[in-house]
Amino acid sequence: MLFTTATGYALRALAGLPEDGSFCLAKDLAARLDIPGPYLAKILQGLVQSDLLESVRGPKGGFRLTRPAHRITVGEVVAALEGPDSLDGCIMGFPTCGGDHPCPLHEAWGAVKAQVATSMTEATIRDLQLMDLRHLKEAKERSGGPRT
Amino acid sequence: MLFTTATGYALRALAGLPEDGSFCLAKDLAARLDIPGPYLAKILQGLVQSDLLESVRGPKGGFRLTRPAHRITVGEVVAALEGPDSLDGCIMGFPTCGGDHPCPLHEAWGAVKAQVATSMTEATIRDLQLMDLRHLKEAKERSGGPRT
DNA sequence: ATACAATAGGACAGATAAGTCCTAAATTAA
DNA sequence: TTAATTTAGGACTTATCTGTCCTATTGTAT
Numbered sequence: 024m025l026f027t028t029a030t031g032y033a034l035r036a037l038a039g040l041p042e043d044g045s046f047c048l049a050k051d052l053a054a055r056l057d058i059p060g061p062y063l064a065k066i067l068q069g070l071v072q073s074d075l076l077e078s079v080r081g082p083k084g085g086f087r088l089t090r091p092a093h094r095i096t097v098g099e100v101v102a103a104l105e106g107p108d109s110l111d112g113c114i115m116g117f118p119t120c121g122g123d124h125p126c127p128l129h130e131a132w133g134a135v136k137a138q139v140a141t142s143m144t145e146a147t148i149r150d151l152q153l154m155d156l157r158h159l160k161e162a163k164e165r166s167g168g169p170r171t
Numbered sequence: 172m173l174f175t176t177a178t179g180y181a182l183r184a185l186a187g188l189p190e191d192g193s194f195c196l197a198k199d200l201a202a203r204l205d206i207p208g209p210y211l212a213k214i215l216q217g218l219v220q221s222d223l224l225e226s227v228r229g230p231k232g233g234f235r236l237t238r239p240a241h242r243i244t245v246g247e248v249v250a251a252l253e254g255p256d257s258l259d260g261c262i263m264g265f266p267t268c269g270g271d272h273p274c275p276l277h278e279a280w281g282a283v284k285a286q287v288a289t290s291m292t293e294a295t296i297r298d299l300q301l302m303d304l305r306h307l308k309e310a311k312e313r314s315g316g317p318r319t
Numbered sequence: 320a321t322a323c324a325a326t327a328g329g330a331c332a333g334a335t336a337a338g339t340c341c342t343a344a345a346t347t348a349a
Numbered sequence: 350t351t352a353a354t355t356t357a358g359g360a361c362t363t364a365t366c367t368g369t370c371c372t373a374t375t376g377t378a379t
Contacts, residue, residue, distance in 0.1 A: 048326095
């Protein structure tokens with residue numbers, strides 16, 4: 024996987040939050056998305072620090088997005104979890120790979136990175152919600168026939 | 172980086188071996204490529220197991236390629252170090268990502284993987300030799316100063 | 320006020336990658 | 350044969366990621 028599992032959890036969690044802006048409990052999210060509860064809680068706390076989530080403590084508390092889902096990009100989430108330059112660097116780890124001394128995969132990897140970066144800035148949490156809804160329904164309606 | 176540092180070390184080491192088929196000491200390679208000596212030795216031993224290198228112990232011993240450099244692909248080395256399926260899986264780690272329920276980056280990442288995989292099977296150790304790996308050491312000495 | 324519910328945050332444990340160290344085995348040279 | 354050299358291999362640190370646990374803090378409800 025190109026990203027860490029924590030980043031994957033964060034993306035799934037953001038997409039799994041209710042779309043109506045109501046607060047959602049960490050443990051409910053964890054149960055629904057099948058993510059280790061305490062670990063997800065930690066990740067959500069980090070997303071609060073990154074200003075992608077806001078939280079309220081106590082009863083009726085929980086987490087919710089600070090912005091509409093369609094205004095949070097996948098790239099933002101990845102940058103929050105893995106730093107803004109996670110895609111930089113030579114694919115093979117060559118320290119001197121660059122314009123003067125490109126590695127044999129430099130060009131291909133550069134084009135590919137640009138493509139991924141573009142996709143990440145275009146894809147939003149809203150796009151992930153659409154996907155999550157589909158497989159959640161399939162999981163629940165396993166007997167009821169698939170819908171595309 | 173897409174690959175582990177061990178894989179990067181392995182690629183650099185294979186490319187750094189003498190082209191005339193003579194044996195090369197692990198510590199000489201490590202010094203020339205600025206790679207931690209004992210760690211490189213372990214990696215070279217693994218490459219012997221993978222049949223990409225052959226070794227001889229004792230004075231006048233060392234390591235050399237089992238095949239000409241142009242007949243060892245980057246993909247083979249990556250597969251030896253990270254397994255043959257290192258590029259499989261959803262880029263975001265979504266368990267349900269697939270043909271039926273692709274994640275928003277599924278298509279872009281799939282194209283990217285195919286491109287990288289192709290490049291890896293086309294690029295050989297010979298191509299890495301052409302990079303002139305001496306720049307690794309020189310660049311290090313210019314900026315950080317030599318390290319034992 | 321009190322009890323309860325939930326996040327905040329730190330300490331801790333396990334797995335894996337990265338890197339070091341020591342000893343055994345093999346090869347060469349005297 | 351003996352000594353020196355070099356790989357083989359295992360045990361041992363160190364760092365990071367993953368995951369758990371416990372306590373404090375904050376908020377709601379009674």
